[in-house]
Amino acid sequence: MSLSEHATSAMDAPRDTVLTVQEASVRYGATTVLKDLSLSLNRGEFVCVIGPSGSGKTTLLRLLAGLLTPVSGSVDFRGQPHRAPSRDIAIVFQDYTNALLPWRDAEGNVSLALEAAGVPRAERRDQIHALLRTVGLVGSEGKFPAEMSGGMQQRLQIARCLAQKPDVLLMDEPFGALDAMTRQKLQDELLGIVAESQVTAFFVTHDLEEAIYLGDRIIALEPNPGRVSQIFDVPLPKPRNQLTTREMPEFLRLRRQLFDFIERYEQ
Numbered sequence: 027m028s029l030s031e032h033a034t035s036a037m038d039a040p041r042d043t044v045l046t047v048q049e050a051s052v053r054y055g056a057t058t059v060l061k062d063l064s065l066s067l068n069r070g071e072f073v074c075v076i077g078p079s080g081s082g083k084t085t086l087l088r089l090l091a092g093l094l095t096p097v098s099g100s101v102d103f104r105g106q107p108h109r110a111p112s113r114d115i116a117i118v119f120q121d122y123t124n125a126l127l128p129w130r131d132a133e134g135n136v137s138l139a140l141e142a143a144g145v146p147r148a149e150r151r152d153q154i155h156a157l158l159r160t161v162g163l164v165g166s167e168g169k170f171p172a173e174m175s176g177g178m179q180q181r182l183q184i185a186r187c188l189a190q191k192p193d194v195l196l197m198d199e200p201f202g203a204l205d206a207m208t209r210q211k212l213q214d215e216l217l218g219i220v221a222e223s224q225v226t227a228f229f230v231t232h233d234l235e236e237a238i239y240l241g242d243r244i245i246a247l248e249p250n251p252g253r254v255s256q257i258f259d260v261p262l263p264k265p266r267n268q269l270t271t272r273e274m275p276e277f278l279r280l281r282r283q284l285f286d287f288i289e290r291y292e293q
């Protein structure tokens with residue numbers, strides 16, 4: 027699908043569209059960081075965002091989170107103007123250390139989100155255990171963040187976000203600080219979670235292969251000012267496999283296209 031067709035579909039707002047950005051511009055002081063950006067995210071879709079440093083990836087995520095207001099254009103969430111953070115949109119940060127409460131164990135960290143949602147105490151325990159099972163943390167319920175590896179802490183942060191039962195999961199380089207093996211394991215777990223929960227995933231990454239492996243679509247931002255340069259559809263079959271998917275001709279073709287795109291900005 028071409029960029030113009032995507033822009034059109036954002037304007038038409040099909041029924042399963044969860045978040046729609048229309049011609050939005052964002053400024054920090056006198057600097058325009060995002061300009062006339064249009065984008066739509068559909069229910070259950072996995073959208074990755076790539077682009078050179080400073081192209082506005084995090085700013086776009088903050089706009090979708092309702093943490094920023096555009097100076098022009100609009101953002102709609104489930105068909106309504108989106109002007110403030112919502113419990114139905116959860117954010118997973120790269121820096122899991124600061125995202126977790128160090129004085130609460132794994133159970134306690136997940137419980138926090140359930141407490142905030144008003145889930146009665148009697149129901150919390152079962153939900154906490156189900157969430158910890160989903161992210162592969164059975165047996166670590168009583169561990170404190172400082173007693174967990176980076177991968178485990180990031181799993182816990184994801185569990186806490188899932189406890190909100192969000193419609194949208196915004197992720198800002200969530201696996202950037204993890205080693206390669208842990209990263210691949212978490213990529214597969216995340217794909218499983220998104221497929222099962224039908225949450226809409228929006229995933230910022232510097233890792234072009236990660237974007238292809240995870241995404242249904244990849245949005246490439248270009249800088250000065252930040253705007254959508256290209257949208258790549260990823261027609262790779264699911265479930266994906268760390269070995270076979272990465273060897274597919276389509277994967278390699280997209281990899282080449284994304285590297286060619288990013289190389290333009292790396293002189």
Ligand SMILES: Nc1ncnc2c1ncn2[C@@H]1O[C@H](COP(=O)(O)OP(=O)(O)OP(=O)(O)O)[C@@H](O)[C@H]1O
Pocket residue numbers: 054055059077078079080081082083084085086
């Ligand atoms: N709070 C802020 N005040 C002023 N300028 C900002 C602020 N946050 C970001 N910027 C600027 O906005 C532009 C886009 O920043 P942003 O962090 O969204 O880019 P990015 O693509 O996520 O970058 P990176 O890949 O390096 O994380 C950059 O030029 C940055 O310097």
